[in-house]
Amino acid sequence: MPQIRRLPDNLVNRIAAGEVVERPAAALKELVENAIDAGASRIDVALRLGGLDGIEVTDDGCGMTADEIALALERHATSKLPDEAIEQVTTLGFRGEALPSIASVARLTIESRPRDRDEGWRRVVDHGRLVEEGPAALPPGTRIRVEHVFANVPARRKFLRSPRSESTACHDIVRRLAMARPDVGFSLTNDGRRIFQVQPGEDLATRVSRLIARELAGNSVAVDVMRGPSDAPVRMTGIAGLPTYNRGVADHQYLFVNGRPVKDRLLIGAVRGAYSDMLARDRHAVLALFLDVPPSEVDVNVHPAKTEVRFRDPALVRGIIVSGLREALSSGDRRSAQSPDPAAMGAWQREGAQPTFATALARDNRHDFAAQAFGGQPWHPAHQPTNPPIWRETERAILADTGFEPHARAEETGDAPGDAATYPMGAARGQIAETYIVAEAADGLVIVDQHAAHERLTLERLKAAGAEEGITRSQPLLLPEVVELDEADCDRIEDAADKLATFGLAVERFGPDAMLVRAMPAALKGGDPHSLLRDIADDIAQNGDALLLGERLDLVLATMACHGSVRAGRRLSVAEMNALLREMERTPRSGQCNHGRPTWVKLSMGDVEKLFGRK
Structure with missing residues (x-):
């Protein structure tokens, strides 16, 4: 021995x-x-x-x-x-x-x-x-x-x-x-x-923006919430990026507990749940959150490198993250990305750079007007006259002879609201490509994606109706389904059965390696219980709780909202466009669609003047 x-x-x-x-x-x-x-x-x-x-x-x-x-x-x-x-x-x-x-x-x-x-x-x-x-x-x-x-x-x-x-x-x-x-x-x-x-003495938002990305300062909201008993409250501060400001990886999520940087599955899963109906599944929020927890309520000695922690009340911590982020975003999420994409701005064409009239006609093989204008010869850039006034006269003559004139519907519009704070979306002035609404605001030009905007408005109405009527009510199955899983996965789901029941999913243990599904959430009617339980088990193993079911319900509602929204290609009246703008101003999270893309962008008057060389 x-x-x-x-x-x-x-x-x-x-x-x-x-x-x-x-x-x-x-x-x-x-x-x-x-x-x-x-x-x-x-x-x-x-x-x-x-x-x-x-x-x-x-x-x-x-x-x-x-x-x-x-x-x-x-x-x-x-x-x-x-x-x-x-x-x-x-x-x-x-x-x-x-x-x-x-x-x-x-x-x-x-x-x-x-x-x-x-x-x-x-x-x-x-x-x-x-x-x-x-x-x-x-x-x-x-x-x-x-x-x-x-x-x-x-x-x-x-x-x-x-x-x-x-x-x-x-x-x-x-x-x-x-x-x-x-x-x-x-x-x-x-x-x-x-x-x-x-430098020392910076405020939190400035320090975080300098270390992550300077543009985060204009594309984020401040977070400051407190929950829990008065003698041992939990406070969360920090800044959270708007859903439109996102990344393809989660490396830009910085989480701290009592000033200690951590990479904790519970916190990461809670952040994902908070942004679940505002980001596509393959996109991730950018944020920095600081949790102040009473030392007696958190164990920081569970890992040699102290990168993981254990909370005495994980439900309280998860709740403050999810509700705190949603509350903060609801106060600033009517904003879109704060400025148009620089590449898109650089694509504006100025005098001398835009295609000429004859170029546009030559590209369209349905018309041979340009060829006729040059004596029956195919048009070529070298044939373009060098005298601009004469060339403009030729354009006007072709238009007069062929009747090839742009047509548009005219409709009376109202004055633009003068209060930029109360009416940031302004008044509708027209519609482009039957997809984008152009509006004049007190402080600039607003362009709205009508389908993306209405998709978010519809989703918020569905969620509000669900909160009142119980959108997660159960739909009993005619024949209970037996789902076979690993024993460890069955243990995880059994432990979370009470939480799952609040979402409308009724499950119970059926032997050592199987679960019995007796009811499904009404919003998931017709769904596959087998794949649903497997995904939930995987999510519990990864994040420590059943956040995925709530996300799935949000995704179902998002799909319903998409099909019930104003589609691109639908012609709207000025009254309809203005009604959409006013509802966007009243609705939480209207600045981004259900996939995290912006629903509107704004060009300040300074930006417009720069396009025309006035600044």
Whole structure:
């Protein structure tokens, strides 16, 4: 029988490093978190070769004495827990594993000076061995250098990615931490090149927009809601992008719990549920949400890297995200994308660039007027007269001879509303291609996609009717359906049976690996219970709760709305167009269709004047 023995400290540290320091970005995260916990007002990060050759973090925090530096390099030594109440932890780092773990797989240099000391102290540990220590000259604060990560552990070194990939990971870490603390200044450089720099004291919206995308500031709404008991409320702040401002991947969703960046399935699933009827399934919202939860209501010690958390009341957290986002979007979602696409604006044609009349006629093989105008010869650009006035006379003559004149219906319109805040959509002036409504607002020109707009209006009416009449009522099945699933999937659905019943889906256990479906939601009448339960089980496994059924109901209603909406190609009267504009102004989420595309765009008068060279 093999003998049980204690592992040596250096091996224990290397094993811990496998959990805490799997790549340079993980080491950087621990160092920056320590700097934040030290009360720094400015943190500078410098990388070499994306962190593979070196990481340097400099802060102006409280600093450490020589004895504190030595103690900080011992396992599970920390200043973050003054007592044994680990459930009350409020700092980012508290496990006491980071520094000894990093020092066991890299060359670590710590230089630090407290504010009340005239000189600092320096300590160098190379892959677990103390190689140098002594006085150091530096300003108050701490400077830590990590060099040659995994140089003596080739088995780990070969699994690191390219310098570009490691640099991207480090960039993401610092960016997330900088978002969480707008009161702290950050700078990040890689191989001497400045990646970003933000100043301390910025407001949250400005900091987030600078770090994600500057255009987010004009395409987002502020979020600030509070839920829960008065003695332990949960607050959510941040900014949420309009559904029209979306991305193809979810990498631009930044979630924080008590200032700690997290990637939690519960939170990600709740965000997806909040945007479920405003985005296509393959599009993702852009946002940054900050949850402030009482420390006793959240466990941050469930993952070595502290990227996952566990809530005492997950339903409360999920509810504040879904309802809070929808409430915030309802206050600003009548807006569309704040400006037309730059490529579309660049496509406007000006005098001298637009096709000539004869060019347009020559393209249309139904007419040979252009050929007749040139003596029966096929028209060619070289045949176009060089004298513009004479050419215009030729155009007028052709129109007079052939009767090929543009026709349009004229209808009296009213004055444009003068209050841009109350009537942002303005008054209808006409219809283009029987698809787009052109309206004049007090502050610009509005173009509306009539089908996309009416689709959203119809969906909101269906949802409102469902809230009053019970759109998710059950439709009992004539013969209950037996759905065979894995036992684990059956367990998940059985645990969520009560929640599913509120959506109109009645299920019960039918043996170890099957579920019995007795009723379906009325809105899903005729649907396949087998595929529905499989999708729900997959969604519960991925997101921790049955959000998919609610999304499916929204998708069903969206399909009904699409078929019941004003179609493109339908000619509308001015009264109908104005009625549509007024309803858009009253309806939540009217700025985007059910797939996240804008229902309208606005050209300011300044934009229009630029098109004609007036500005």
